[in-house]
Amino acid sequence: MDENSEATQRVRSRISVAAILSAIAFAVIGARLVDLTLLNARDDAGAALAEPTTQGARADLVDRNGVLIARDLPVSNLYARPAAFWDSDEAAIGLARVTGARVERLREVFASQRAYVLVARALAPDIRAEVMRLGLPGLFFEEGSKRVYPNGRIVSHVVGQVDPDGNGLSGLELGLNDIVRNAEAPVALSIDMRVQFALARALADTKDAFQAKAAGGIVLDVHSGEVLAMVSLPDYEPNARTLGEGDSIRNRMTQDVYELGSIFKIFTFAQAIDEETITLDERFVVDAPLRFGRYSIGDYGRHGHDLSAAMVFAESSNIGTAQIGLRIGAERQRLFLAKLGLLAPLRTEIPEIASPLIPSRWNEIETATISYGHGISVSPLSFAAVAGSIANGGTKITPTFLKNSGLDQSSVSRGERVVSVRTSQTMRALLRLAVTEGTGSKADVPGYSVGGKTGTAEKPTGRGYSRRLQITSFAAIFPSGDPKYLVFTMFDEPVGNKESFGFATAGWTAAPAAGQVIAHIAPVLGVPANLEILAPSEIASALP
């Protein structure tokens, strides 16, 4: 009995130990259940399942108003396993019809012994659906993305291109590669597509009318340095894989340097006025060419015996300007141009930037020719930025292709001063004078008080300069009283036509093109017309 009860006692204690252990185990499990379900419900449960974003590796590029410029679209590459086809001829015909591939090529690759062959690249989803509808076995899609440019040619040079792996190759696609690859939201450029179109159209019209070899133009906000439009013609179709005939990927506004000619007089006059080397009513004798040994500097057309400094600028006299340049002197001229930033390559987001060509010796003759824009070559964008700096009140701007949010006025005060406010105001008046009284009259737009300077540069040939081959350009500011925008237009080798009485100088080509651009973009950009300067008949004709 004793033994029996002792055994029972032992069993009972074992059972209770087991019961306690299981109770603890259940309690732990129960507590964990309560913890997981009630107390600590995990919010990120769905995160692991979330789909990666559908957008490709590169962010969208949009213009300053949000208009789409570049986007990665989903596409598929189609591969086939020819061995799986029942009838490879029928498959070739069907696939060729749907994907646009050449049927001979498909027949050839299907007949080869290769296990996998590429049928077509970059198929859009609707074409992919049609391929599926063919019901062919042995087809495989490889997912990818393709950069598309809905606006096509219009912004081709500015935006540039990407390689098939989505790395920037040229233009802003290369210059902003890191930003575009890492951005979550669309990247807003400074470009305004409406302005870009107006510029492209005016340039194309004039280029055709004067059978120019090439043309280019820039619209710049002179306060913030934002580039609203930049066009280089001939351009190219960025969505095509090959260049069309006559197309060019060369961005003439940044990648090329030109001897821009008389529009350079803006800098000579800005310096002479800023350093008080001349007064505007001072008279300069312009009736005979200036001689430097074998070289002589002459004028295009005759201006009588003498001209006031202001009219030297307006009538674009090389003889007069060279005298002013000589009075400034070589060293001071070089220092001033260096301060403006014309002697160093421009720094901006576009990677295709040419270095300026500057003379190795900067003597008297160079000083004289540089004063009217020969003997020094700069890119049009660098020119535009510096001309904008002189017109905006005298503070240096750096051209940018990214939208500056809320900077416009405040950024002006941060820039380095290049000329005094007074000089800037005088230059505005001189530029206006060149339109009202001088060579730029065809750039005027009623109500918008355009100011500007023409430049007709003879192209350097093997020996000396060609009289016939010219680069014509025009730099315009508007409204000239308080400039907001600078418009630059340029034509390479224009040929005179019947309407221009055979003339192809800047006053007949680049100036009217700039005027056409301003007439289109001023209302778009919200620049109010100044009715005070409109003649009554002009108001009547302009009003609805």
Place this chain on the structure above:
Amino acid sequence: MIRILNFALIVVTGLACIGLYRIAEEARIAQTDLRKVEAEINAEENAIAILGAEWARLTQPARIQALAARHLPLVEEPTLQLSSLTLLPPRALTPTEEPTFRTASIVVPKPAQEQISAPQELTLASYSGM
């Protein structure tokens, strides 16, 4: 006592099994649905991206210009921006303080004093509260 406890625990275990199975099954179905919806969202987003690009292509100024030239009897007229917000007079200024009115940017001579003072309370300042 222990028998009742055992029985109760077995019942609880059984119920927990059934419950767990149901939850697991629901989760599986929900996951399938989620994948489907996500695929649909993906397809829709792709479609939106494509349509957005297509919209940008169709509405580009160059195309609209060409279409307008071909189909509309419109001629290009010079347009003028007549005024802007920056040209509006400041709110607090009453017409009597301003030597001239600015309408757009035409300066018109100040009207005779009695013309504006006739309804005495109608000054620009009185509009500012409206």
